[in-house]
Amino acid sequence: MRDAYIVSAVRTPGCRRGKGALAQTRPEKLIVQAIKGAVERAGIDPAIIDDFMLGCAFPEAEQGLNLGRVALQMAQLPDSITGATVNRFCASGLESVAQSALRVMSGWSEVTMAGGVESMSIVPMGGNLPRPMADWAKVNPDVYISMGITAENVAKRYNVTRQMQDEFAFHSQAKAAAAQKNGFFTEIIPTTADRFVEKADGTIVRETFVQKTDDGVRETTLEGLAGLKPAFAAMGSVTAGNSSQTTDGAAASIIMSADAVKKYNVKPIAKLVCYTTAGCKSDEMGVGPAYAVPKLLDKAGLKAKDIGLWELNEAFASQALYCAQQIGIGDKKLWASDSPDKIININGGAIALGHPLGCTGSKLLATLLANMKRLGVRYGVESMCIGGGMGAAALFELCK
């Protein structure tokens, strides 16, 4: 198989569902800007792109039809580029990267594009018309289980205490705040957004503005976090403060073969070494990475200690922390904001920056690659848990 190189990876800011900066902006507009940003950063003529895979966890309504193709047309790219939408829930944006890369690796394409989008403000989590099948819901409703309950199950079954979760959350926020201050989020493209404002005279005006930063980062304290009520279970430990934020955002990347890199004289950032998925019980879906990552490392012939940077999606502190422990990287010094040895979610994770479901895989890729490049780290791993009981993981190697 050939190698597949990621030559650009960008993302829009991640902004809070409902009250955030992107809440009134259509998801098509977000992904169009991410596509244009990825093309521009790669410095290529878009006509060379063969195909586009778009990850989306709720590809319906505004995100419906085949947004993978619709977005290309809205971006006014050549008609020759084809597009598809893929759904693996929270790994959709990584699945799209893997499939686009595979197409290059197999020799079927020279240049592909991958991405992810989710406007959780506009298409709610669970979709607009959730319709569990009664016959099955009466037999085994766990297939439809709420993500929050799975996080509670992980916390309970594997003894991840409230205090541990809150501490992990606190550090996520602190890391994100520091990264913003230090200007580390170089993967973000300034994004034009809409808002619909009622003027004093009652006229409704559509205003556009440019959003450049993630807007879910906040100053927290351990005491503040400890004061929050459980969000999913009366006597539970999972709160709004130690869970990921629901967020709007989009991300995209350009993938090329070695031949194409040479032909178009592009400087690649990293290559995708390996991608895998693993299944687990749906009522503790958060443990997915604890299966997917060892499987990934095994296939790649590497050990956890060989990995210099991790993007371990923080769907919930309980599952992220438990998975880190299982992978063998649970030591606090590897994730604490004030630790010089931190290698996990060094710019903060979804607790601070948000988890726009189907976008997250592509979003974390952009962040991971920016950090690998900035720090000169050879191997980076991205992993996340997936509703329904799965984990996905991908290994990237920095190009010299």
Place this chain on the structure above:
Amino acid sequence: MVRRIKQAAVIGSGIMGGGIAALLAGAGIKTLLLDIVPFDLKEEEKKNPKARNKIVTAGMEAALKAKPPLFLDKKNDPALISTGNLEDDFDKLKECDWIVEVVVENLKIKQQLFKRIDAIRSENTIVSSNTSGIPLKEMSQGLSAGFKKHFLGTHFFNPVRWMHLLEIIPGQETDREILEFMAAFGEKKLGKGIVWAKDTPNFIGNRIGVYGSCRTMQYMLEDGLTIPEVDALFGPAIGRPKTAVFKTSDLVGLDTAAHVATNTYNLVTNDEERDAFILPDFMKKLIADGKLGNKTKAGFYTKELTPEWKTIRKVINPKTGAYETYDKVSFPCIEAAKKAKTLPEKLKAVTYGDDKGAKFAWKCTASQLIYSTNRIPEIADTIVEIDNAMKWGYGFEMGPFESWDAIGLKESVKKMEQDGFKVPEKIKSMLAAGNETFYKLQNGKRLYYDFASKSYKEIKTSKENIILSDLRAAGKVVKTSDSASLFDLGDGVFNIEFHTKMNAMNRSIVDFMAEASEYVYKNGVGIVFGNQTPGMPGTFSAGGDLDFMLGLAKAGKFDEINAFIKKVHEGIMTMKYAPIPSVAAAYGLALGGGCEICLAASRIVAHADLVMGLVEIGAGLVPGGCGMMHLWQRYMDSVPANATIQDYGAYLVPAFLNVAQAKTSMSAQEARAMGFLRPSDRIVFNKDNLIGEAKKEVLRLAEDGYTPPAKKKYPVMGQAAQGMVWAQMNDMKNGGYIPPHMEFIAKKAIYCMSGGEATQGQLVSEEYLMKLEREAFVDLWKTESTQKMAENIMKTGKPLFI
């Protein structure tokens, strides 16, 4: 000129001012709420409008948070209130049709404020004070003649929305036209019960009320009773609120109660009972210690929490000044009162008993009756004003003179004389002339005894103010059973009244409804379902007869439960499709079966403070009187027939949650938002006029050529709904939010509401839905858990979470 109040202003945003503003907004009146600029603003805040409005903003927030709620419609009503301060926004008062002052009880401050208002008010602006004690003539001293003509007292009671009383106090120079307008406005638009008071200290309600509580405290110390003993004697045992004497003071605030008492003492120098207004020392000490009642978490009573979160209730011991635990109190007279069926019997049991408690109650009651009599004509011209003030402002079921009739005037006067009470001459001469009751009915008219003319006079009320007990006495009951009666309201309209405990639906009512409908079908044009059980907010009907069904369930007679529900369904369907209209005059608690009657009626005419809901899950059941079906029909009827429903869940989820979470409305507006009331159902502000308004509605429907609803099939959400709810229940169960049996009931409810085995959008018959409801209902009674839940709610009034 036609007078109207389009724009009002309330000055003072404390709990009373906020309450009046909320009431006005509820009545659809634009209201300006003003308060002072804080004295302690920092230099940099002095020009900041936000800082300058700090006090009024806090007042508005408190009004929004108040419990029980002050706003009828928290979503929309606040938009009618604009806030401001007395410096920057004072000129806006020019545009107001009515300005009501509710500032601190300080004569100087009020005088200054009225002087400023006099300078800017437009010539037709009405100005009133909500003072509870300061004489009007002093407040308006030196002001213009125009001001005085438009100036009066409007005294609301706390909480404003929930207390029915509005005392109107004419000033010496107030225009008659203004007074009449405000009385009509208060009654119709604000829904209040109007009492005409005179410009005397603390007017009627507080004068009589505070006399009663202070005298009672003094006698308590003399006779060595305890606080809980006094509260047990003067509570529901004699038709008064649960809070009785001391808990009411805790609720009102000891400081406020003391202020009223002291103010009275200072002003009523000629009162023969002036000493009654002297506060006992132990109360003064509580106030000095900052123990002011509920607002400071300690007053006469207090609560303590143990580390195990157990509440321990304590009460002050007046002798030691220490809080002590206390046991449930009982006297033989209270036990006798509990057994008595009617209020007169209860009153007799307590006042004429011979135990220590009864003797004490007699002493207090006798002195209060005499005191009330001696206040005429000083504070009011008639006994009616005093009785109404005590009923509407203090929540008594009977006012002093009504209760005097109830215990027997002649008999009690004899006892008073024996016991050395000074019986007023007025009473003696009344009795000597052979007049032995304060009230009587004559030719269907309610008369009161007028001390001034020494004769009986008619009580004048608006024509909508229909009083069922008067009609009963006037022989207007055309049919009756042990549980319900049919009244002739005139003009072909008949009223079905329930008179079971909490007006709960039982088998006898179901039978009676069929007979009554038959009768009205032959002899009239329509039916009103109207009850008048007193109380705040009162009870239209609080459900079904659990006792009867529990008995059947325990005996394993499930076939009989099935037959009973079948009968209920037949009764309800007969009424729904009858050729004559039925109008439910819903007020107060309309829960369970009470709600289901309303849902089946052609129209609801609801009092604004409506507490409506299908709360059966709390008793271990699903609604059994077509409630789920009719609620769903309400949701479906709100969709125009030519619109296609894409998302049945958007309708079914809220309808289902009403049932599964036993949600209740806190106002008629809320009941409408919950889907119980249709846009065509009416909301009436004055509870006294409810049956009269319902009668009008029947006549309108009949006049318009009433046709019953067409019988048709309705679409249901079917299995898709059950998938959603079962999945959701799994999360709720895992989250520890729903106990197993309630989950079981909720799943039964969704099965019924979504049409059982149907698929999404399928049209199903009413008969099929009723069959599902009946089966679910009977299945639930078969479970031990439902029987336990029903038993628990009957015993404790609270749901058992199992």
